[in-house]
Amino acid sequence: LPGLFxxxxxxxxxxxxxxxxxxxxxxxxxxxxxxxxxxxIIVRTVVLGLLVVLALGLWDQRVQLGECVEECSCTLFGQAVQIPVDRNPRCQRA
Structure with a gap:
């Protein structure tokens, strides 16, 4: 994902x-x-399986975004996320 956008x-x-x-x-x-x-049934199972995997990935990223501000190193599916100074003044913008 980091290379795509x-x-x-x-x-x-x-x-x-x-x-x-x-x-x-x-x-x-x-x-x-x-x-x-x-x-x-087969198509339904595959589609639902993919949607569950997507939801789990989103949940995992959401949890990481809640914890990463203190460490000043946030990413979302491999993309670096800048932390606003008001959220953590110790973080410098790159």
Whole structure:
């Protein structure tokens, strides 16, 4: 993922943590829709498995974003996240 795109400079850990929570809710809704509309059991199982893996990855990243501010080294799926000075004055912007 780091080679595909760069996070915008306004993306801070708190905002990304909140966005991850919203993304988890969207994945849960997508899972319910997949259960409702996908008829084939194999396709349904694969789609639901992928959605569960995505949700677990988002949850893991969300937890890390909550803890990384103190260490001044936040990443989101390999992308460096700048920490605002007001969140931790010891962190310097790179």
């Amino acid at each position: 760069d996070l915008p400079p306004w993306a801070d850990p708190a905002m990304l943590r909140d966005m991850s929570a919203v993304a988890i809710v969207v994945v849960a809704i997508g899972s319910l829709l997949a259960l409702r509309f996908i008829r084939r």
